[in-house]
Every structure is written in structure tokens, then in C-alpha cells.
Amino acid sequence: MNYVNFITPPYPHFICAGDALYRPGDFHRRRSNIGVFDMIFMEYGELFLTDGNKAYHLKENDVLLIRPDQEHFGHRQITVKSKFKWLHFRSVGKMYFSDAVYSMPPERRSMYSFEDRKNQLVLPLYNKLSALEGSEFSSYFSKLISFNVDRYRQREDQGQTLLSPLECQELFLRLITILQIYQPQLNSSQLLATNIMEYLAQNYHRQITLDNIAQYFNFHPAHIIRCLKKEFGITPNKALNGLRIENAKKMLVTSDLGINKISFCMGFSTPTYFNRVFKEYTGQTPKEYRLSQLQSSDRS
Secondary structure, X not given: OOEEEEEEOOOOEEEEEEEEEEOOOOOOOOEEOOOOEEEEEXXXXXXXXXXXXXXXXXXXXXXXXXXOOOEEEOOOOOOOOEEEEEEEEEOOOOEEEEOOOOOOOOOOOOOOOOOOOOEEEEEEOEEEOOHHHHXXXXXXXXXXXXXXXXXXXXXXXXXXOOOOHHHHHHHHHHHHHHHOOOOOOOOHHXXXXXXXXXXXXXXXXXXXXXXXXXXXXXXXXXXXXXXXHHHHOOOHHHHHHHHHHHHHHHHHHHXXXXXXXXXXXXXXXXXXXXXXXXXXXXXXXXXXXXXXXXHHHHHO
């Protein structure tokens, strides 16, 4: 199975749609690198299509997404009267193709962060809809159509949809909602633990206590500890010190700041406490670590 993975927002957007009626003996035309996705939905009959190096025999309620970066063509004549709907759409965001469904790691971000949260929209390149799904899909699709190709009458007609661009996009999103591979969302415990880790990553350099965290997220301290241990196997204090030590290691190597200054930059209350925690995590004092890294750099 092959998939296209969109990192959203932005979401893919609708361009135009039409339908086509083919006679027995007709081929689908050959096109290369058209720069947009082509969605094919079979109403009835059949269609023989090759996209890149993969050949498909499409039948009723089949949906095929044709890649924008490959050649596609009809590799065989159809044998029966056939009708299909087509739709062009584009994505200006990040995307990649895969042969399996890979879940995107959840973003560790506080609920009070107002930046876009990245999500993953996974669509199969080929899908066989049930009769019920096909009926719903066809209903939405029909409202978007403004082009018509009729091989029997040898005519191509171009009309204009009565819908606004926003209404077209809404219907298009309903189509891809039917097709999408649903990714389970984080449960409340996972989400809280993820948000706590993001909060610590953004604020490790401050004087943070368990009560601060509990007050920020409006949960009892015991619940904060329980969620973090369940999802990450670590206490808030251990997570905080781990972040501080990792960032201290970078600063020891990349700056000329004194160790006492670095300890305060990392949010430690005293240099003595910084030294003790640093040695617990690395087996070396900050001074020993800096010296060993400098010597290693000189040898290389």
C-alpha cells in the first residue's frame, strides 16, 4: 500500500473538478509531471491507469490519487461504458510519500502556546470505498464539478460552479476526510505529560518547582508526577535536571563563561548543587567535562 503524508497546516486545497464519460475502446490520456494531484473516482465501468511504475484497474467506488511528479497514462482500452469524476488539488506545505503509515511524533507544546500545531494527514494513493462511502463521496464530488468530457458526443464543456471558493474547499475537505487514515489522538494523560515536557523545555533556565508546574497546569502536584512517570518514566525534577544538564554540556563546550555563571544560566540555585547534579548525570564535574571535550577537540 502507498500513501501520501501531508504535514498540516496548510491543508491541501481544491482547484477544479469535472466528470468524464468514456466509450469501450477509449484510453485515458498520457500526462507527465502536471504539478498537481489528480483524484479519480469511478462511478461505474472501469479504467486502466498506470501512475509511475504502478498499474491500476479501477472499478466502481475506487479512488486513485495520481501523484503530481510522475507520468500517468491509460495502459489498456476499457471494455465497457465508463464514467468517472476527477478533481485537481494542490499542496503548498510539506509532504512525503511512503509505503507504510508512520505516525508523526506528537509536538511537545504547552496549551498556552499560540503557534500552529503541526498535524499529519495521511491519504492512501488507492482506496476501495464501500457502497455507502461511495454514495456519500459521489454526492460531495458532484457539487464541485464544472467541467464535462463526453466521448460519445465528442464534446468538452466548461461551466462554472455556483459555490464560493470557501464552499468548494469545505466539500473537498469532506472528501479527504472520508479517505484519510485516521491517526489516534493522545489521551488526556499523554497530552498533559507532553505539555509538561514542553513547558520544562521552554523554562528550564528559570527557578521552577513542582508547585509552579501544578499551578501552571491547574492540576494537583501528585497528578503531575503520576502522568509524567506513566508516559515518560521520569519525575518532573529528573526531567528538569536532565534538560538543564544537556544544555549546560553544550554551553561548557561552546562558550567561555565560567562554571558558576553557567550554573545560574541553567536555573540551578547554587554552583554546588549544579556540580553535584552534573556529576550524577555525566560521571564528571563540569570542569572535568569541559577539559575532556577540549582535549578531544584538539586531538581531532
